[in-house]
Amino acid sequence: MPEQQPLSPAQRQQRQQLRRQLRQRRRQLTAGQRRRASLRTGPALARALQHRPAHHIALYLANEGELDLMPAMSHPRLHHSSTYLPWLDPLRPGHLRFRLWQTRHPMRPNQYGIAEPALLKRGRALWALDVILLPAVAFDRAGYRMGMGGGYYDRTLADLARRPRRPRLLAVGYDFQCVEEGALPLAPWDQPVDQIVTAGSE
Template identity: 45%
Template sequence: MQDTQPDRHALRGLMRQRRRALSHSEQQLAAQQLVTQFKQHPDVQAAKRIAFYLANDGELNPLPTIHWLWAQRKEVYLPVLHPFTPGHLLFLRYTATSPMVRNRYGIEEPELDVLQVVPHSALDLICTPLVAFDSAGNRLGMGGGYYDRTLACWHQHRLGPKPLGIAHDCQQVDAVPQEEWDVPLPQLITPLRCWQFS
């Protein structure tokens, strides 16, 4: 799954620069607004097990939302790079006391513990980070294809956890160039809006 379109590469660079340009106060406000959006989202209210991510490279910070989910007694899981299957993710239970390590991308993830792994099919929602999105629900990721592989079964058969994109409002573009393996999102949350695509 290597990008073959140079415009995807250029767009990825532009949008990463755009979200990194947000000030600290803008990031803090966006993180609090995300909590507000989650509080009123019906799929979130119904979910018991929710996979999230930890912010990197200017991504929308989900930690205030994760703390709110914990207060609602919902289980939170984080992606961990699969140690034996390149390009794939495992999901581990994440709590306030989870021992953390940095993966090869420099992103914090829970230390691998097989007792904390849950099959991704047992999750209710997978909150996916992204670099850019458009009004049709097309998503541009970082280029590794990790979430496209994770969500392929849902995309093809509507089985497994429902994806929920998470992004800053400034990450919207007119059109995301598509590749055949891309998994469009059925819904997405930004600080100012909840998008429903299908």
Template identity: 35%
Template sequence: MLKRAGDISAQKSGLRAMARERRAAAHAACPDAGARIAANLLHSVPLPDGAIVSGYHAMGDEADPLPSLLALAAGGHSLCLPVTPKRGLPLSFRLWRPGDALEPGVWDIPVPPASAPLVDPSVLLVPLLAYDRAGYRLGYGGGYYDRTLAALREKGRGKAAVLAIGIAYAGQEVESVPREETDQRLDWIVSEAGAIRTDG
């Protein structure tokens, strides 16, 4: 018997508190996780030449993608950062280079200024609360990355047009993330312990 979307949403809500605790513990246990993640990403995940890579500004105890972004920029990739829109819409992305000024966005998350060019990334580094090896992630409940990946994949005519990489601590892995029809799979999960190619 298929579970209703409301039941799955309730399951996700119940998991978030536990996932936040596990992420906080993983963050405290591995202060150099960002550098380890960068090494694993560069070593294990093949990125398209010239791909525009979207990162994010780590908040609180999120796994930090900045070392990865700096290494990718040094390797010739252009970078961008997401800008949170009104609820119900996908993210937009503004070009960003290391050292460029940022300004407060929604929830005071730093974003490039409105004068920065809008771009469509072909690689996304994605934050999360929990993940499973099938490539599903537990996010914060807003659905922004699911809508964004769906829109970019539709625009690029297929999943292969966009590479979605979850950035996480190994301790955030769970056996199975409750999933809805609108949930988009990640192609890779990269943590301080290694890189997982999902079966998505």
């Protein structure tokens, strides 16, 4: 893991520019391109997981052009898994917790307008999850990802360093979001993932 130094003003600007460019490209995908990419995600996740446990999976609901994971959950490797969604932890600002979720459960928007479970269904400790599927704006082959800039996932995942058990971390997105190693300026808080899973947009 490279030693992470504070970002310079030029690096911060580079990250912001890259985030704007890739978010715009993601929003410009057609409905057909999104659907085809989503259908390819299930087999790609199954290959990435191989024979590892996947009984308890944390995922995200697609927002602002993110790769939609819902079709992937019907894959034979995944459709028996219990699924969990992130919600903003009211007791630890800036952190996430994960609640059990099913499609029939009611949802409500959080402070950012992103849907999260409305019912106080049981959650699962971060370390007790088998897999966490993380959204990303950009990522590199070294396993570093760049999110939307709020730092929620990075702060939450930093807690895993103190645990003897940890879930498998997979960043998910479109092929074009994967940049060359070294092209993504690393911030001191960036948490690497175990693997990148991509789906083409064509």
